[in-house]
Amino acid sequence: MNVNTIMAQFHDHALPCPPCMDKVLHAIKTHSLGYDADYDFFLKTIVRYLKSPESFTITEWVSFEDFIIHEYCQNLLENLLNENSDCSRPS
Numbered sequence: 001m002n003v004n005t006i007m008a009q010f011h012d013h014a015l016p017c018p019p020c021m022d023k024v025l026h027a028i029k030t031h032s033l034g035y036d037a038d039y040d041f042f043l044k045t046i047v048r049y050l051k052s053p054e055s056f057t058i059t060e061w062v063s064f065e066d067f068i069i070h071e072y073c074q075n076l077l078e079n080l081l082n083e084n085s086d087c088s089r090p091s
Contacts, residue, residue, distance in 0.1 A: 015050040020064040038072070045071050 006014050017025060027033050028042050045068060049056055058067050 015047065017046070017050065018064075021046060023065055024068050038075075041072060041075060042068060 003016050007016065024042065024046070028039050031037075031039065033039070033042070056067070058064070062070075
C-alpha cells in the first residue's frame, strides 16, 4: 500500500512518518531496543512529534534516532528524580 491509499482508508487515524523515522520504527516493531525498554514511550513520543513537530527542538545535525534517545533518557531521568524525591519526603 502507498501513503495515499492508507490516508484515504484511515483519514485522521493515520500519521505518515518521514523516512528519518524508519530505523526507530523498525527497532520498536522488532523490540530490538532491549528487554526493559519502554516501547509505549517511544511510540507516544513519535505520535506527539508527528502531530506537533514545532513543539520539539531538533537541530539540523541531530538524527531522529539521537533525538528519540535523548527524549527517552530525559524521561528516565525525570522519573528517577521523581522517585527519589518521593522517597526523601517524610511520611
